[in-house]
Amino acid sequence: MTATLVIRRGTAGAPKVERFEVPFVPGQTVLDGLRYIRAYADPTLAFRFSCINANACKECMMLIDGEVEYACTTRLRDGEITLSPLPKKTLIGDLVTEIAPPDERISYATKR
Amino acid sequence: MIKFETDVLIVGSGGAGMYAAIEAAKCGASVILADRSLIGRGGATVMAMMTVAAAIGAQTPDHWERHLADTLTAGHGLCDEGLSAILCEDAPARILEMDAWKVGWAREDGHIKQAHAPGHDRPRCVYVDFLNTGPAVSKTLRRHVQNGSSIRRIGDLCIVDIAIEDGVACGATAIHMETGEAVILAAKAVVIATGGLTRLYRRNSASLNMAGDGYALALRAGAPLIDMEFVQFFPIGHLAPRLVGLDPIMWDPFRYKLGGILLNGQMQEFEQRYAAEDGRHEDGRHDGTYVLTRDLATYAIIKEVEAGRGSPAGGAYLSFMHVPEAELRRAFGPVIDTLARNGIDLTQRPIEVAPIAHYHMGGVKVDTRFESAVPNLFACGEAVGGANGANRLSGNAITEALVFGARAGRAAAAAAGKLSHRWQPSASAATLDLLGRRTTAVTVNPAALIDELQGIMMDKVGPFRTQNLLDEALTDIDRIARAIGTNPMASGAPFDAVLIDWLDLRNMVLVARSVTLAARARLESRGSHQREDFPSLDPRWQFNQIVNLRGGRIELAADVRREQSRSVTQPLADIPA
Numbered sequence: 001m002t003a004t005l006v007i008r009r010g011t012a013g014a015p016k017v018e019r020f021e022v023p024f025v026p027g028q029t030v031l032d033g034l035r036y037i038r039a040y041a042d043p044t045l046a047f048r049f050s051c052i053n054a055n056a057c058k059e060c061m062m063l064i065d066g067e068v069e070y071a072c073t074t075r076l077r078d079g080e081i082t083l084s085p086l087p088k089k090t091l092i093g094d095l096v097t098e099i100a101p102p103d104e105r106i107s108y109a110t111k112r
Numbered sequence: 113m114i115k116f117e118t119d120v121l122i123v124g125s126g127g128a129g130m131y132a133a134i135e136a137a138k139c140g141a142s143v144i145l146a147d148r149s150l151i152g153r154g155g156a157t158v159m160a161m162m163t164v165a166a167a168i169g170a171q172t173p174d175h176w177e178r179h180l181a182d183t184l185t186a187g188h189g190l191c192d193e194g195l196s197a198i199l200c201e202d203a204p205a206r207i208l209e210m211d212a213w214k215v216g217w218a219r220e221d222g223h224i225k226q227a228h229a230p231g232h233d234r235p236r237c238v239y240v241d242f243l244n245t246g247p248a249v250s251k252t253l254r255r256h257v258q259n260g261s262s263i264r265r266i267g268d269l270c271i272v273d274i275a276i277e278d279g280v281a282c283g284a285t286a287i288h289m290e291t292g293e294a295v296i297l298a299a300k301a302v303v304i305a306t307g308g309l310t311r312l313y314r315r316n317s318a319s320l321n322m323a324g325d326g327y328a329l330a331l332r333a334g335a336p337l338i339d340m341e342f343v344q345f346f347p348i349g350h351l352a353p354r355l356v357g358l359d360p361i362m363w364d365p366f367r368y369k370l371g372g373i374l375l376n377g378q379m380q381e382f383e384q385r386y387a388a389e390d391g392r393h394e395d396g397r398h399d400g401t402y403v404l405t406r407d408l409a410t411y412a413i414i415k416e417v418e419a420g421r422g423s424p425a426g427g428a429y430l431s432f433m434h435v436p437e438a439e440l441r442r443a444f445g446p447v448i449d450t451l452a453r454n455g456i457d458l459t460q461r462p463i464e465v466a467p468i469a470h471y472h473m474g475g476v477k478v479d480t481r482f483e484s485a486v487p488n489l490f491a492c493g494e495a496v497g498g499a500n501g502a503n504r505l506s507g508n509a510i511t512e513a514l515v516f517g518a519r520a521g522r523a524a525a526a527a528a529g530k531l532s533h534r535w536q537p538s539a540s541a542a543t544l545d546l547l548g549r550r551t552t553a554v555t556v557n558p559a560a561l562i563d564e565l566q567g568i569m570m571d572k573v574g575p576f577r578t579q580n581l582l583d584e585a586l587t588d589i590d591r592i593a594r595a596i597g598t599n600p601m602a603s604g605a606p607f608d609a610v611l612i613d614w615l616d617l618r619n620m621v622l623v624a625r626s627v628t629l630a631a632r633a634r635l636e637s638r639g640s641h642q643r644e645d646f647p648s649l650d651p652r653w654q655f656n657q658i659v660n661l662r663g664g665r666i667e668l669a670a671d672v673r674r675e676q677s678r679s680v681t682q683p684l685a686d687i688p689a
Contacts, residue, residue, distance in 0.1 A: 011605075011606065025354075026354075027353055027354025027356075027454075028354060029356055035559075038559040038609060038613075039557060039559040039560040039562070039563050040557070040560060043554060043557045043558060043559050043560075043603070043609060043610050043613065044554075044603035044605060044609055044610055045609060046603075046605060046606070046607040046608070046609045047609075048607075049320060050149045050150075050153060050154040050155075050319045050320045050321060051154075051158065051159055051319045051320075052318075052319060052320065053355075053356045053357070053360075054159050054319075054357070054358060054359045054360075055356065055357040055358070056153075056158045056159050056246065056247060056319075056359070057149070057150070057153040057154060057158060057319065058153065059149065059150060059153060059154075072356060072357075073356045073357050075356075092290050092606045092607050093605050093606035093607050094605070094607070094609075096606070096607040098290070099150070100150050100151070100267045100268065101151075103265065104150070104151045104265045104266065104267045105266070105267065105268070106114065106266050106268070106269060106288055106290075106295070109116065109144070109264045109265075109266045110114060110116075112264055
């Protein structure tokens with residue numbers, strides 16, 4: 001089976017939308033798809049994740065078909081799936097947003 | 113360039129790093145707690161599901177020396193007994209402190225409940241229901257780290273190298289993930305709390321940042337590593353059907369609480385057959401004249417698969433079909449719903465399991481103050497080698513994070529109190545030069561090479577090893593090292609995926625070589641290190657191997673402290689790094 005991931009990429013000043021075909025077997029997740037793209041299609045694709053599939057770190061949150069979801073627990077399916085960075089957070093690049101608490105950022109640490 | 117000054121820099125904010133920060137701050141030190149991920153969310157601690165061993169004697173009378181005896185037995189003669197004793201003696205104080213901090217250890221009849229995990233002589237392991245030990249420990253420590261006003265927490269900060277001046281640690285050089293800018297951290301003492309290396313393997317229970325960063329940082333700083341050949345494989349890691357939202361090692365707690373039957377692809381029990389063939393007890397102790405140390409379940413599953421009797425996905429079945437649904441629900445509550453969302457109903461059919469890289473016994477060689485051979489460079493948690501010898505006792509990993517974290521934090525603060533800052537531009541010059549050489553000519557895909565390296569390590573440096581496969585692995589690793597070259601590849605974009613993967617590979621190649629060389633040199637089977645071509649434990653090998661990086665070459669030696677009474681020639685190998 002093949003999913004088409006339609007990904008909003010780039011920075012706030014230079015946004016773009018790119019499409020990637022991702023082969024999968026049932027049960028695989030959006031995060032699996034993103035890691036596949038990174039390794040076999042475009043090594044520059046940026047997204048946050050840490051615990052991979054345990055849903056423990058909560059870092060892979062993004063907009064999936066318009067809903068806030070974890071990429072690690074959302075399953076791939078046939079057809080198009082649109083991915084965008086979280087809309088209410090400052091965009092860093094691609095699917096990465098500034099989600100750290102304000103007092104855990106380098107900009108805060110430099111003021112102390 | 114951004115530059116920070118602090119008394120103590122802690123690299124990594126899992127359980128060990130957070131405990132170190134809390135204790136160092138209590139001792140009056142200023143602290144920077146840095147993590148390449150978000151603070152207190154990456155690493156291994158947050159993923160732990162169940163057991164934390166400590167002789168608190170709440171369930172049955174206990175003494176830390178009993179815990180120590182079990183730890184040393186599991187370690188098969190290779191434990192650094194000073195570290196093991198600290199682990200077991202301090203454990204009750206840390207567990208009770210976490211209890212006072214309201215972590216929520218499971219209780220029964222008014223006392224903290226302790227489970228009886230394999231290898232322990234009595235019920236000793238505390239936990240938080242349901243399968244919530246790691247998240248609860250992380251959350252509790254995060255709260256205390258946030259309360260420490262002298263602790264600066266900085267996420268998205270990836271440490272590239274320890275800064276060294278005159279052979280002494282004086283800080284670190286990092287990149288800020290968001291901007292790719294270099295960051296200088298001047299520190300009087302540095303604590304490596306980066307966890308283990310299981311991301312080197314294709315099948316692993318690790319998070320993204322468990323690729324051996326700390327071992328590579330220590331080696332390049334000049335600090336020796338110990339016991340690098342001892343990678344623990346967990347026999348019944350989840351294999352199929354695809355399961356998300358749970359740690360793949362979750363089936364162990366299920367077996368403690370409910371039992372669970374391992375079956376091969378023909379739905380036949382097989383563990384007993386291997387136990388009988390091996391002529392030994394399951395706990396790996398001597399039986400007759402033939403001393404076998406194989407982890408029975410891992411060995412039996414792999415051999416059944418090789419014989420064509422594996423489950424469809426290439427492992428074994430694990431069945432709980434004998435357990436009534438009400439009992440499943442009582443023991444694991446909401447976890448049963450998570451399983452249902454994955455299409456798994458344990459009353460209807462078995463799941464499939466197979467061995468998975470889970471923990472690293474080896475690591476930075478430290479003294480009982482948790483200082484490495486490099487002055488002012490400390491380590492704690494899984495990053496430390498020695499306490500667990502050739503195999504780790506179930507339940508000792510989180511204990512080690514808390515106990516060693518607290519100890520290292522105190523020791524680093526004490527060291528920092530006597531020192532002035534020693535960082536100078538020359539201490540970061542080589543790393544800044546490296547980062548300055550980054551190129552957007554991306555000639556290979558670093559993420560694909562990481563996948564390839566994970567496959568090599570799984571297939572050739574996995575639970576069962578041979579000379580031929582280890583030789584092949586070294587050749588393969590060299591090929592990957594040549595492919596990535598010496599100039600960092602980068603996309604140049606914010607949160608630079610190419611640069612991070614390249615820097616990870618730089619560490620992974622060094623650590624993979626360390627594991628493979630140590631595994632190739634050890635001509636016996638002991639604990640988690642199993643050689644198909646040397647299947648017995650050999651008493652002449654009852655010593656630890658040390659890995660050093662000198663002049664860009666990895667050198668392997670016998671540990672002099674233990675080696676004095678043995679007849680072993682050193683160095684054992686000297687292979688180009």
